[in-house]
Amino acid sequence: MDNLEFEVQGNTLHLLIDLTQSSGLTKSGRNILIASSRGNVPVWVDGAPHPDNIKLSVSVFRSLTEDEKQPPEPHVERPPL
Secondary structure: OEOOEEEEEOOEEEEEOOOOOOOOEOOOOOEEEEEEOOOOEEOEEOOEEOOOOOEEOOEEEEEOOOOOOOOOOOOOOOOOO
């Protein structure tokens, strides 16, 4: 997991994510990844998997700012062969 912690308190799942962090670009390259569970993660309670087999999947991201966007590659015309 990246920048993600969680714990169960009673019947409530609490997530802890530092919104000032980033883990690089998302796979699409259009957003900045802030936190991710990296797929489905079992929720544990008192050192054992949750009795109801609860799983967690989290992805937190933000859009790229204009300054962070890469300009498109210039098109280079090649002479015909």
